[in-house]
Structures are given as structure tokens and as C-alpha cells.
Amino acid sequence: MNGAPQVHYLNVDYGIRSWLFTTDHKRIAWLYLLSVTLFFFFGGFFATLIRLELMTPQGDLVQAETYNKFFTMHGVTMVFFFLIPSIPAVLGNFLVPMMVGARDLAFPRLNLASWYIFILGGLFTLASAAAGGVDTGWTFYTPYSSIYSNSHVALTVVGVFVTGFSSILTGLNFVVTIHKMRAPGLTWFRLPLFIWAIYATSIIFILGTPVIAITLLLVGLERVFNLGFFDPARGGDPVLFQHLFWFYSHPAVYIMVLPAMGVESELVTAFARRRVFGYSFVAFSSLAIAVIGFLVWGHHMFVAGQSVHAGLIFSLLSFLVAIPSAIKVFNWTATLHRGSISYDAPMLYALGFIGLFTIGGLTGLFLASIGVDVHVHDTYFVIAHFHYIMVGGSVMAYLGGIHFWWPKMTGRTYPEPVARVAALIVFLGFNLTFFPQFVLGYLGMPRRYHAYPPEFQALNVMSSAGASILAVGYVLPLIYLIWSLRYGRVAGRNPWGARGLEWQTPSPPPTHNFDVTPRVVAEAYAYDKEPEETYEFGSPSRA
Template identity: 70%
Template sequence: MAVTSPPLDLKGHDQENYLNWAYGVKSWLLTTDHKRIAILYLISVTFFFFLGSLAAFVLRIDLMTPQADLMTSDNYNRSFTIHGVIMVFLFLIPAIPGVFGNFLLPIMIGAKDLAFPKINLGSWYVYIISGMFIIAVVLWGGVDTGWTFYTPYSTTYANSAVVLTVVGVFLVGFSSIMTALNFIVTIHKMRAPGLTWFRLPLFIWAMYATSIIIMLGTPVLSATLILVGLERILGMGIFNPALGGDPVLFQHLFWFYSHPAVYIMVLPAMGVASELITCFSRKRVFGYKFIAMSSMAIALIGFLVWGHHMFVSGQSVYAGIVFSLLTFAVAIPSAIKVFNWTATLYKGTIHLQTPMFYVLGFIGLFTIGGLTGLFLGALATDVHVHDTYFVVAHFHYVMVGATVMAYLGALHFWWPKMTGRMYPEALGILSAVIIFIGFNLTFMPQFIMGYVGMPRRYHVYPDEFQALHVASTLGSTVLGIGYILPLCYLIWSLRFGKEAGPNPWGAVGLEWTTSSPPIHTNFEVTPVVTTEAYDYENLEEEV
């Protein structure tokens, strides 16, 4: 977007920026700079991503054979539980808001920081404390309830560190709420002059929609987890029928948060996609208002579909039909986005650079993830594939395939902005291609074995599924290489990468009008916005 601000002073890399503004551990751990907090989040979510991936890889190795050979069933169950808990609560939910939301949201709207910088730092500390709880769980011997904590297993029968886990997950919710609150207030109150709602970058709209879901949904999860704790510690009868409770009530409460949580994970990814596609097409996004409003539609309708996780739980037939109908309705805004992104490419000027590879991979995996969601939203087919590997494959396509692909796309796109350095382009493209192929090799076989009837969370399984499991494990090895590669060359680039300059991609957007890395206060003078977002037509081609 065009801005009226003084011409950029393109000083060398040694100019003052948020990284060299202050030195020492204390200057990082007590920082209130949203950019530094984003870096703290980046380091922590990366750590938890690889920890969670390790747990998954152990599972995949064990599943190479139908028997139990690598570990006991208890350990298998603990591995998939910790994989789910870490990935959902400590990676997928905080990843894009915590890293890119924190870093970019103030810059994209021309502000100096978020509205409540100390609360922002607080959110990271709460996140880390809850991460400590989860690590304590692992050291304590693990937890075996699955990330879904279904009752009465979790409250009465499980013989593992349930309370410790529940406290950890309970806490991390507050971290999300603090971030969301900050984002909502900042977007409402701190936009630069001239930056009207419909001039906002779509990433901001996505963050806004995500924040609303977090604010409305997370308290329900927190309350539910307290109830689980009360029943487990004090024996209060809430969910266990032996104590007069109702186990299905738990599922209603849990999915009331946890279905919208899927949108907490994927809406930010959609926001990233809109930014990257426009930049690498050098074109205004197709149907800006449709994309922005579809985010809001997803946020609202997403709260009305939780019962589609419960078609076979004993929920009434009528409830099932209503939830199925609403589920099909929420599929439409997602479809609209995919069509709009594709249409944006039309008559664009396509630059096939690393972030573009990631985002095209995102569209591919999200499309497959979304379409296979229809099999689960449709009542009759859901009865068959519920709790099978079909479901496992579906949500990995959406939550891992799409969201992680977009997360990595964002990382490659804004890495030069965050660090001031470029990474090797060829390796970047290679990693995107490896991840796309590895991901499909891992999860495509799981759709097939799911429809054949392979139940999820099975340590041992009938022999006929072995070939498909082996295929999936081999694919996961490729995927693992694809994930480790960027870790290596991005760290390498910190020291050896060539200097990026303020705008290496030729992108519009306020974040590209400031230096890379940005100065402590983001802008020397508050920018004034005079045009729509993605105003590429008036931009001279410079890369």
C-alpha cells in the first residue's frame, strides 16, 4: 500500500534495530517489544514442534510392524497423547499468532507496539510455564488419555499424570487469551491514520477473527478442564456415570472449544496465504471483501458445528442432522477463499520464489484437507470413518499440511524482515517441495487404511494394514527431512545469509516500508495510509 512517509534512509546493517537496540539475556527476557516477544515465541514453538514431531516419529517407527515390538502399549498411548497435546496446544494454536501476529500486527497497522506490551510478555511467560508443565508430564512418565481427555477414562480410569497435563493445558489457554485480547484492542484502537477496516491487510482480518474465537472459546475449555480436575481429585460426580455424571456432556464442552480451535489454527494460515499470494503475483487480491468476511463467517459458524465430532456418541439423530447441515454450511467460506486465491493468480505476474512454493503447497494440502472434511461432515460416511485413520489423515492435512505449510511460508517470507538476512533460495524451494511430497506420502495412505477400517490410536493392528503403515512411515521420513532442512539453513543464514534490505520481495505493505530488521519503534514517523491493501499496480517492479 502506498504511504506518505519520509523517503527511507537505507543505512547499512549496522544501523540501530530491535535486535541490537539492547543486549544481554535480561534485555530479552524482560522485553516488552512485540518483535522480541515474537522471537521468543519463535524459539519456543520451534522447540515444541520438534519435540512433538519426535513423539510422532517414534509412533510411526513402531507402526512399521503390526505387533508391539518397539515399546509397550502404555508407552505407545503416552507417545500419541504427548504428540497431540504438544502439537495442538504448544505449537499449532500459538504458532502463527505468537510469532507472526506479534511481530507483524503492530507494524502492518503502523503502530509502535501492541496495546498492552506487558500483557504480551506475560502471555509468553504463561506459555512457557505451561510448557514446563507438559515437560514435567513427560518426565513424570507421561499421560495416556489422548489429547481429547475423554471422560470417564481421564477422570477415573487413567493411571497417568492427567492432573499435571490438565493444569498445563488450562494455563496455556490464558496465554492465548492474553494474546487475543491484545490483538483485538490493538486492531480497534491503534491503526495508522487512513488505515480503514477495509484497507487492512487480510492477515490482520484473519488475526482479528482468530482472536474473537480465542476469546469466546478458550474459557469454555478452561472451565471444562477444571471440572475434569475436580472429578479426578475430589471425586465430584460430573462426567462419570458411576458418580451420577454424564460422560457425553464432557464431549459437548470439549468440542465446543476444540472445533473452533481448528479455525484458531487455520484462519491465521489463510491470512498468511492472502499476503503471500498477492505479493508473488504482484496483484491486488481477488475479492478482498469476500475473503475478509469469509474469515468472520468461519469464526462465527465455526462455533455451531461441534456436534459433528459426536455423530456416533449417542447424540440424537436430529441433533446429528442439524450439526451436519451447519458443517456443510461452514465449508462454503473456506471454498470461497480457495477460489479467490486461485483467481488472484489470473493475469498476475507470478514470481516463483520460496514463499510462493510454500503457499501453493498450502493451497493444495488445504484443498484436500477441506474436501475430505466433507466425508466427515456427511452423516452416513462419518459413521464408518469416525475414529479411523481417515480422520487422522484429514485433520493432519488441515492442521499440519495446511497450517504448517503456511507457517513455513510466513517464516520464509518475513525471515528477511525479522533477521535482515536472506536464506539460500534453492534450498528454500527444495525444502518446500520435499515437505509437500513427504506430507502426501505420509498421509495419503492413511485415508485409504481409514476407509478400509483401521481404527486410530491402535498400537497393534491386523496384518493386512501393514503395507499401508510402512508406506506412511517411509513418507514421514521424507517429511522429517523436509522439516529439518529449513531449521539448518535458516540458522546458517543468520550469520552467512546475504543482507536482505528493507524490501527484498518487492512487496507492498507497511512492514516493507521500514528497515530490515525494523527499528525498535518500527517507524521513525507514523505512516499515513492513502490506498487499499495490495496496491501492486502502482508499484515499480524492482526485483
């Protein structure tokens, strides 16, 4: 019963065609896992070059123009080709159908098409890198991007435009699956909180991504056909571009962190062996973040010529979005209280997430206050803030989630001791890299410069040293996870004793996930009960 099944989704078919033409959501998750991992190390390569250049105050490794290309390629790759697809497209693809008790997503062929669209967009971006890169920053601010830049803006913009449709179609697939394909008895308030988080994320995919698509299309048209949408010399308004850009790109921050919060809810409950504290508050806070997140974009333009009144309102709304975020942090902490906690590697990442996300979130409040923002705008304080959210938050949760569900995905367990060490290395390396940047920014070091005054060197060397430690922490899992594919212990159906529906089917799961459609008869996270009291499988699976 607990052993691996004879035929499962991994060995049902072999050969490259069975992977490239698969419509199985679990196999598509693997396609995404491989591709976002490649993009992660590609983006990390540019981060390495940035930290190398910043070891010394002089611009001695590369020229300013080249440095501009480094941070642009780093940002574009990490934001659009790693962070945005990471948890939704890898873990979401793998888990959403299993968590709702379905055989697959609602539109399996569309799901495969999404991956191909993602890869096509990625190829455009890689082509622009190969052709000489782009130097506008990942934000593509006009009129520099549309008129003056001599780098490969059009190619990169096409890449980001194309990959946006992959996000849109993935979000569409998730929304329809969650609405229409839940197993019998699986009501909205029995869903795992990961599903709520993915649902909220999908709403942002659906309503936000088309706006960045049309904005980048306008930039591309302006650049290629010499139109004048954002050219101040012809009456166009560059700040209009910033409004349209951040209308998507600020909610995109929540695309990156909401799924991480969903993973967090699963990890904290599984390793504290408790029901989540305040289920409906955690669930609705995801939706609240998605909704309020659409109304805060103007805080990126406090110093860009936005009116004072708009600034005040955007500042207030930015403070409001902290409330649902804080609800989540408090509820996870309350879940830990009197829990039976075990410190396995996924839990170490989860605990790291809580601390680092809190620091990232609180410094976000500094930036939401107009007075403080004027002081630290476009400094390393901002860099440190959003890396605490995106790397300290999203990447930590992503790694925690990959470790947690690795036995389900592969049927094998990873080596626990080395994984715990890697999690600690990531935590230490991360803090050493980015905490000094808060100080640097507060002292006034601006972002996007390849040279700086000598008095900033000590903190920059600390940051670069931390980055090399962080790199070790990221390479280690790559090695031992691949090792575990062959040598890892056979995991069995439910190695963590977790209560999620995905753990009630064999590891690796059969192609259609469940031999019998499950019936859900109780709420999620029933760690005070046996799994059999939450899920009923018809007679065939009991036989």
C-alpha cells in the same frame, strides 16, 4: 536508505535480561519462535516413535499403554504448544503492530506475561512427560481421564489450562490493537487480510478458550477432589464433557487454520503481484468461519449418543462452514490468474497450502455427512483429514510465512535454492505420509492402536517412509535459517517488492517500528502502483 539501520530492535540492547524482560512485540515474537520450535521437535519426536511402531503389524516396539502415551504427548504438544500459538504468537506478534502502523501492541507488558504463562503451561506438560506421561489422548475424554487413567492427567490438564490464558490474553491484545491503534487513514477495508484473519482468530481465542479452561478445571477437580460431574456411576454425563470440550476444540481447528489463511493471502498477492481477488469476500469469510465454526462442534459426537436431530443440524452447519473456506480457495486461485507469478520458496509453500487444504477440506465434507462418518469414524481417515488441514495447511503456511518475513525479522535473506528444495521435500514427504492414511482409514484401520492386521502393512510402511522424508524437510530450514543469521545476504528494506506496510520500514525494524507514524492513503495490495502511492510518511523520513 535501503541498508540496515545503525540501531534496530535486535542490537539496541544485548544480554539475556534485555530479552527476558523485553516488552518489544518483535522480541517477544522471537521468544515464541524459539519456544514453539522446541515444542515442534518435541512433538515430532513422539510422531517419530508412533511411525516406528507402526512399521510392523505386531506391537513389537512398545506396549499398548506406552503407545497411548506417545500419541497423547504428540497431540497435546502439537495442538496446544505448537499449532495454536505458532502463527498468531510468532508472526502475529511480529506483524500486527507493524501492519497497522503502530509502535507496539496495545498492552506490551501483558504480551510478555502471555509468553511467561505459555512457558509455565509448557513446563507443566513437560513435567508430566518426564514423570511418565499421560495416556488419555489429547481429548481427555471422561470418565477415563477423570477416574480410571493411572497416568499424569492432572499435571497435563493444568498445563493446558494455564497455557489457555496465554491464548486469551494474546487474542485480547490483538483485538484491542486492531480496533484502537490503526495508523491514520488505515480503515478496516484497507487492512491486510492477515489482520482480518488474526482478528477472527482472536475472537475464537477470547470466546472459546475460557470454555476449555473451565472444562479442564472441572476434570481436574473431579480427579483431585473426587467430584462427580462426568461420572456416569454417580449420575454424571460423559457426553456433557464432550460437548464442552468440542465447543472449544472444534473452533480451535479454525484457530490453527485461519491465521494460515491470512498468511496465504499475503503470499499469493506478493508472488502473483496482483491485488487480491474479491478483498471483502476474503475478509468476511474469515469472520464467517469464526462464527459458523462455533456452531459445528456436534459433528464430533455423531456416534456418541447424540440425538438424531442434533446430528442432522450439526451436519448441515458443518457443510455450511465449507462455503467461506471455499470462497477463500477460489479467490486465491483467481488472484493467481493472469498474475506475474514467481516461484520463490514462500510461494511454493503457499501453492502447496492451496492444494493440501483443498484435499483436507473436501474430506472434511465426507466426515460431515453422517452416513459416511459412521463408517470412517475414529479411523485413519480422520487422522489423514485433520493432518491435511493442520500440517498440510497450517504448518505449510507457517513455514511459508517464516520464509517470507525472515528478511524483515533478521535483516538477512535465506539461501533460496536450498529453501525451494526443502519446500518440495516437505510437500512430497507430507503426501507420502498422510495420503496412504486416507486409504487405511477407508479400509477400516482404527486410530490409536499400536498393532494392526498384516494386510495394512504396505500402506503403513509407505506412511512411515514419508514421515522420514518429511523430517528431512523440517530439519533443513532449521539449519539454513540459522546459517543465514550470520552468512545470509543483507536483505534491505523490501526484498520482495511487497506492498505491505511492514515492508516500508527498515529491516530489521527500529524498536518503535516507524520513525514517523505512516498515513495510509490507498487500499492494500496495490501492486499496480508504487508503494509511495499507498503510504505517506511525514517529512522526516523523506529527508
